[in-house]
Amino acid sequence: MTQPPHDEPTASSPEELREQVEQTRTELGDTVEALAAKTDVKARAQHKAAQAKEQATVKAGELKTKxxxxxxxxQDKLPDPVKDKAAQAAEQARTKTAQAAQLWHDKAPEPVRHRAAQGARLARDNxxxxxxxxxxxxxxxxACRRKG
Known part of the structure; x- marks a missing residue:
């Protein structure tokens, strides 16, 4: 007969023995799940990719804010005449952009406009x-510029 391990007390009743067996089963199940998770390379890679994407998103947000x-x-340090010229330039840019958009709408073929709209929507969604x-x-x- 085998002897029980010295660090675990023996069960004094069938009820205690059942509880010990159930606890051992639970621990064994947890161990098997942990081992299975470690061997699932695809899930681990997906998890790491999700973490990297989250970090990139956070960093992009920080950079955008900065x-x-x-x-x-x-802009606050600019003198008022420069601010006024910048505002005029921005208004001219908006006008030219609106004119270019109208010209694009008038001259571009429908399939090309449709594809461009899809690309813009994809960029906006992502x-x-x-x-x-x-x-x-x-x-x-x-980094390449500094090395060279």
Missing amino acids: AADLAHQA RNLLLAGVGVAAMVWL
Whole structure:
């Protein structure tokens, strides 16, 4: 006969023995689940990808906020005549953009306009991912520029 381990007390009644067996089953089930989770490479990779995406989204938000703050600080330091010229330039840009949009609508074929609208909608729906990609590209460009 086998002897029970020294660190675990023996059961004094069938009820206690059943409780010990149930507890051992639960612990064994938890151990098997933990081992199965460690061997599921696809799920672990998806989890890491989700974490990376979340981190990129957070970083992109931080960078966007910082850029907006810096732009406002720079704008506040400008003299009034420069601010006025910037406002005029912005208004001219809005006018030219509206004219270009109208020209595009009048001259571009329907299938091309449809595809462009799909692309714009896709970019708008995936704005965070697009911003993160642009941020990464900018960081890579800056890193390459410094090395060269």
